[in-house]
Amino acid sequence: MSKISAAITAVGAYVPEFVLTNAMLENMVETNDEWITTRTGIKERRILKAEGKGTSFLAIKAAQNLIQKASLDPATIDLVIVATATPDMKAASTASYTSTQIGATNAFSYDMDSACSSFLFGMSTAASYIESGRYKKILLIGADKMSSIVNYKDRATCIIFGDGAGAVLFEPNEENLGLQDEYLRTDGSGRSFLQATYGGSSHPITHDVLDNGGHYAFQEGRTVFKNAVSNMAGAAVKILERNKLTKDHVQWLAAHQANKRIIDATANRMGLEDDKVMLNIEKYGNTTSATLPLLINDYEDQLKKGDNIIFAAFGGGFSWGAIYLKWAYTKTKTN
Numbered sequence: 001m002s003k004i005s006a007a008i009t010a011v012g013a014y015v016p017e018f019v020l021t022n023a024m025l026e027n028m029v030e031t032n033d034e035w036i037t038t039r040t041g042i043k044e045r046r047i048l049k050a051e052g053k054g055t056s057f058l059a060i061k062a063a064q065n066l067i068q069k070a071s072l073d074p075a076t077i078d079l080v081i082v083a084t085a086t087p088d089m090k091a092a093s094t095a096s097y098t099s100t101q102i103g104a105t106n107a108f109s110y111d112m113d114s115a116c117s118s119f120l121f122g123m124s125t126a127a128s129y130i131e132s133g134r135y136k137k138i139l140l141i142g143a144d145k146m147s148s149i150v151n152y153k154d155r156a157t158c159i160i161f162g163d164g165a166g167a168v169l170f171e172p173n174e175e176n177l178g179l180q181d182e183y184l185r186t187d188g189s190g191r192s193f194l195q196a197t198y199g200g201s202s203h204p205i206t207h208d209v210l211d212n213g214g215h216y217a218f219q220e221g222r223t224v225f226k227n228a229v230s231n232m233a234g235a236a237v238k239i240l241e242r243n244k245l246t247k248d249h250v251q252w253l254a255a256h257q258a259n260k261r262i263i264d265a266t267a268n269r270m271g272l273e274d275d276k277v278m279l280n281i282e283k284y285g286n287t288t289s290a291t292l293p294l295l296i297n298d299y300e301d302q303l304k305k306g307d308n309i310i311f312a313a314f315g316g317g318f319s320w321g322a323i324y325l326k327w328a329y330t331k332t333k334t335n
């Protein structure tokens with residue numbers, strides 16, 4: 001019997017309707033379209049405005065999109081993982097609510113968080129369950145409502161982040177398609193450079209914290225930028241080397257969409273031409289856990305069975321890594 005590998009067999013996505021443009025941000029903080037475009041590559045991002053709706057709203061929509069596209073019976077899903085840095089609530093997982101709402105009545109579910117690396121690390125978790133033979137259908141959703149922790153008076157963060165969600169289905173594959181290799185790392189000494197400090201167990205919310213905006217995400221952009229370039233590119237190159245892949249073996253780079261300059265630097269280190277680099281940062285900004293599945297969803301029509309894709313991410317923690325995955329299907333007009 002051939003070895004079981006874990007392949008992505010379906011994708012879906014959702015972004016909210018409201019579009020926050022660079023021009024709108026010019027009226028909110030001291031910034032301008034030219035600066036944002038040249039320093040980040042972002043033109044607009046989507047924001048979830050609906051009162052009382054959290055990350056689960058985005059996750060449910062993305063999952064429903066996948067279920068509908070793939071004609072999947074949700075009762076056949078074994079496990080639902082929601083990768084997110086902005087869960088609905090501190091207690092009661094976003095995944096439990098999401099899985100029930102989508103009709104995954106035979107599944108168990110849980111949340112996973114490693115900031116912007118949540119989805120990448122979730123791919124490893126989902127694939128391991130499949131490779132072990134323990135489960136057959138795992139829905140991995142990357143979803144974040146970043147607008148819930150962004151300070152729209154802080155130009156270092158509010159120009160970058162957006163809301164969105166994407167979902168992929170992992171299933172067993174006997175043709176050796178799917179996840180091939182991974183290089184994943186964390187370094188806690190970086191946590192002071194990118195964090196939402198207050199509201200957790202070490203620094204609970206107080207009136208003073210709220211008055212001073214301490215519950216919002218904060219980053220020291222330049223330090224995060226430097227570490228993102230060296231670590232994300234380093235991980236991607238390591239994955240190429242140890243799998244004896246040259247740039248010609250790689251069809252696509254799916255890199256976390258935090259800053260176009262970080263993505264370009266990673267592609268350069270890998271020697272990849274621009275047309276192999278998936279890009280949608282200009283329309284969604286940095287959606288944290290949703291960037292990778294949103295890319296896969298946007299590029300799904302161009303992917304071919306057997307394509308070698310390198311996924312890469314970097315995020316708070318610090319956390320980072322790269323995954324080498326062989327794409328498992330070519331989309332036809334009927335699917």
Ligand code: UT7
Nearest residue numbers: 030031032035039116155159221222224225228258259315
């Ligand atoms: O997804 C998780 C990981 N996150 C990231 O990977 C984000 C990494 N960091 C970045 O993407 C970039 O550091 C930023 C986009 C956040 C900032 O870009 P930068 O090129 O690192 O700018 P900087 O912070 O070094 O600032 C350069 C200048 C400064 O002015 P001076 O001191 O040179 O006069 C800033 O005050 O740009 C100024 N500046 C702005 N100007 C207009 C900073 N933010 C803005 C802004 N609009 N929004």
